[in-house]
Amino acid sequence: MAAPSPLPRFLILLLAVTSSAFAAAAATGAPVVGEDYVRPPPARCHRKALLSLFPWSKKEESAASSDPQQVHISLAGEKHMRITWVTNDNSVPSVVDYGTKESTYTMKSQGESTSYSYLLYSSGKIHHVVIGPLEDNTIYYYRCGGQGPEFQFKTPPSQFPLSLAVVGDLGQTSWTTSTLNHIKQCEHDMLLLPGDLSYADYMQHLWDSFGTLVEPLASNRPWMVTEGNHEKEHIPFFESGFQSYNARWKMPYEESGSRSNLYYSFEVAGAHIIMLGSYTDYDDSSDQYAWLKADLAKVDRKRTPWLIVLLHVPWYNSNWAHQGEGDSMMASMEPLLYAAHVDMVIAGHVHAYERAERVYNSRPDPCGAVHITIGDGGNREGLARRYRNPKPAWSVFREASFGHGELKIVNSTHAHWTWHRNDDEEPVRTDDVWINSLAGSGCIQEGSRDRESRKILMSP
Known part of the structure; x- marks a missing residue:
């Protein structure tokens, strides 16, 4: 069969990009501020200013091929x-x-x-x-x-303290550059990104410009990422999904026993970190579910007292944007995370910040995970300003603003989480909380409850 001509492919590409744009606009909703904070106009910040901060990464414009x-x-x-x-x-x-x-x-x-x-x-x-x-x-x-x-x-340390920068839905705007500048100012051992990297959305040259934009930071500290919806780039009958993401951002999935680059785990210092895939099968008959169950069962909380999960679509979200999109994945996997006593679940997707207290089954629970949504790195689609009111009982802090997070794990029992609003030349610390690991709490103990939890993880 002859290959399709370029024209039909172009029309399919145009349709895919247009559909993506309309979906994003619908998800964001009208620009109604959900909380008291009103964001000022942005200051310009350019890639050259960022590169000047990293002399070891500067290259001549006429670099050889x-x-x-x-x-x-x-x-x-x-x-x-x-x-x-x-x-x-x-x-x-x-x-x-x-x-x-x-x-x-x-x-x-x-x-x-x-x-x-x-x-x-x-x-x-x-x-x-x-x-x-x-x-x-x-x-x-x-x-x-x-x-x-x-x-x-x-290289990261082998023991505490461990400092992690966290940013989601990054994109390639002036706000992206400002966010990267702010992350550069914080001392961090690695960066975690729960999906939506380049916002290339079928236009592959934007993957190249994104790689150039983040090189000063990403060549200097490890970046551990998972996929979001903007990495799919699937065109039925023409292009399979995640081609560019899988080719460019290879993660240690094989080392963790996973069969897919879309989900994996790794350990650093005293933390076991799991990167889940919101856009690959996750029901209880899927490979990802079986892998997650086996991975959680192997975690040794004496060796890695902190257990952290990242994924793209949030499970707890009081913003109108993407409301309910994580429900089916939560119904499938939240019992596994609860049984394993996961400390934190960090997501992106919603272009705003929100922190929940420890929660399970939609109710505050001292043995549940702290859920954080941080899809506000600087994407071109803008902020999700509409929040549902009244605020749910589990929601502690929420704000529609670009920014980044910092997690400093001080020791086996205490970590300090801060979120930094991205309005000024200097990042503004706007949310600040100490988190206690469940490994040091009464939630993990030799008793009937813990034995039941282990049964969930060890069952066929």
Whole structure:
């Protein structure tokens, strides 16, 4: 059968993008402020200003096609890091030279490469190289492909304290750049992103510009991400979903026993962190459900007293935007998280911030998880300003504003969560709370309740 002509593909692309735009507008709703805070007009902040903060990541505008582009790093199993970058020159080898002294490379690793085509777009050569074993809490200098500029990163610590930056629904606006500037100002060991990265929405060149935009931060600290609806990019009969996301943002799913890059887990210092997929099957007969159950059953709270879950669609949401979209996933998986005594569930999708107290089965519960919605990184679709009133009993703080979160896990029992509004040159700390781990509470104890919980996780 002959390949479809470019014109029908273009029309399908136009229809897909238009549908996405209308859906986003409908979900956001009218610009009615749900809380007292009224957001001022935005200040301009540009990519060049961000790059000036990272001299080790600056590249000449006329960089050679063989030089690395869109460099980012992610954890790849215990004491290993995955280095990912793109080149326009297919002859560049997938190798990384690295060491602990500037411009001195004593180690070398070779990896793999991939590429993909999407409608009329063809990607560059996407390199993935795993390096290690690495020392904890150590600065490494590295070079991609045997040439080009030198980059550096710092490995996470092996014990507390652990500092995590959290941002969702990032996009590529002036607010995105401001958010990234604010994250740069905070000391963090890694960044967690619960979906909606580039907002490319079928226009593949926007994946390239997003990779360039985040490179200064993402090449310097590991970024651990999961997919959102804007990563799907599925066009029936023409393009399968998640092609660009899976090719560009490879996560350590195989190391965690998962069969899909759309959900996985990893451990850092004393935290076990699970990244779930809101846009792949999650009912009790799915691979993801079976994997989650097995993963939770293996968690040792003496070794990793903190148990944190990230996913894209929130389960507890008092905003009118995306109301109820997480209900079916919550009905399937919330009992598993409750049985495992998950401490926090962090989501995106709704373009506003909200923090709930510990909750389970739609009611406040001291043994439930703290739920946080943080889909306010700076996306182009704007803020979701309409909240449902009266506020639900479980909702503690909510605000329609762009921003980012910071989670500092101080020790095995205490963590400090802050959310920073993105209005000024300096981030404004607007929500601030100490969270106690369930590992140090009466919720986890040798008794009938805990035995029943283990039965849920260990049952066939």
